[in-house]
Amino acid sequence: MDYIHEIIRRYFNNRYSKTLETKIQHWLCEDEQVEAKDEELFHCWNEVKANVGNWEMKDSWNRIACRLNFRKTRMIRSKYGYAAVSFLFCILVASVWFWRTGEAVSTQIIATGKGEFKTISLPDGSTVYLSSSSEIIYPKEFNDTVRCVDLKGEAWFDVIHIQNKPFIVKSGCLKTIVIGTVFNVKDYQEDGRATAYLRTGAIEIVPAESPQKYVLHPGEYFAYDKETREVHVSVGEPPYLSFRHFTLEEIKNTLEKKFNVSIELDGTSNEKYTLEFDSATTVWEVLKTLCVLDGNLSWEMADDEMIIIGTVFNVKDYQEDGRATAYLRTGAIEIVPAESPQKYVLHPGEYFAYDKETREVHVSVGEPPYLSFRHFTLEEIKNTLEKKFNVSIELDGTSNEKYTLEFDSATTVWEVLKTLCVLDGNLSWEMADDEMIIIHVKTNAR
Template structure:
């Protein structure tokens, strides 16, 4: 039975089916039978999802978006056609999170879900049904019910968001991102959980939150200024003090790099400016750098600074692509 369920879900996430069959599969996912096996299979799909740069065509992207027929759902998408990898991430979280989230609402089969995606190069503010506010960073995706029923307020996140939560002691507010769950009663916190990065980071700005992980049994109750860093590769977590000005820099339009390799710098610049960097990874070593750029700094300004500090490369900016080449 276990292999059969895994095979069913694997096939569903990899091939196109009709809307009616898609709806049937979603209803099957929400049934109580074999719930543990289905959740295990869905978690495997999630963990195998890796965001990779890809310059697929608009047709390819539209095929992926067409697969996002979670019913019943209302959704808003603003997505660059060249960000195919982001579309794949949204596809998998749509399937996985719909099961994990809406199984809390099985007794209300007509519950409507809302999905929103903030494309690369932009940020966006989303007003949640309870009056809480989510400020999403570039390339981020959020899934939540259009009305918080039951005893909890649960949202799912891929990417990064700042949450300002309306206090309600009788209904905890919970943010789920892969293997990390953040619970708050009334507070402000930041969760960073991009699928292409090794770490998920939860930072408390005001109030109090509880951070739990499914792989690491340790749980944390944070005070303002603290953060939990969870490593997805090692399944280990740690509690550290945060640089709050760095955590909130993206909300002010600032760009800050702390202990980042050249590859990590380019990866973050992709999200911030909505452009793909193409280069030979062997061009750069694993040296780590610290940079801070003010609001409205252009990508060219940043690349010129990187040329001086890192050296040994030239760049050429095309349409949605920046080519990095060796000077040798």
């Protein structure tokens, strides 16, 4: 029928309004005059194949998919066999579009690294402010009835209003439909939440796998929990940096992207944190605040500029020493001595000491001294000094005495030796020609 041919031909040449175009899409999928419509569609298909050798199907598909507003595929029977008309129609629209225009749509892919931000001008004059570790894909020309872009990560959009040509942002979990406005979308794949904020204009948000639509008004903030699929809409501009019920892993990922740093988690935590910071905030202020709020956390900067968040503690257990010790600065640790059913939980500022011979345990409060001997034999003191000061010591004689001494960080090996000899009159020391330190034990102490 000539009128069917004319309707389809005019559709391919963009001669209908948006409202009428939608009606024609549905008309093509209706059961009336199926064979006549099939015949014309296949006629168009054969015409395209005869005139077009290759085209960029992936790019064209993204472009046409935004234009079509129906998703369900209806199987029908015609003299051409079973055909998925809606799918074929999409292919035909894409094919004939490029056959008529004589050009393939090419896409632009713009990405940012950690700590990198980019300003992008779209073909329609709209502006995108792409945040760190993000990616946006868009066609070089918006020749369709909609303007469709794909986003991974976060971006601010300042969209130019074009009558009957809405702007659509597709991200991992959200589809945001815009008329003309300034708004932000944040949807990193590794984050547990997707968010959007509307500054001016109006946007409509459709969460993934949800029939519900949410229309935001200026000043409203939308948050979607990917795990529970809960939606929360509030009033007020989002902070520069916001964590709402974030795990430590999610905070780590956000800080790495925002400040271009490398962070390692030393341990795990099931806690969730809610924090907000303004635009003057540094990564160090975030870390300090986090550790103040949670006494089980601490952070330090490693030699390779890696930030380590975790529990800070010290363990000292040399095989040749008679004691094993541990000191907890921040966090919480549990200690189980060898061959003991007893568990000891240390809290920040506590010092644990275990006597390997007697198996006695002593827990005290206070940071351990720089150098500490508690009931040490002369042999144990010798071993400790050799390791601590990188010296060689020889014992001239033996002693059954045990010594308790403490020294601060300014102590030298010579001060330790002098103090030891003052406390025990049976001891003396000297420096040999080969720089060996010799500690003498008097005969009556042997």
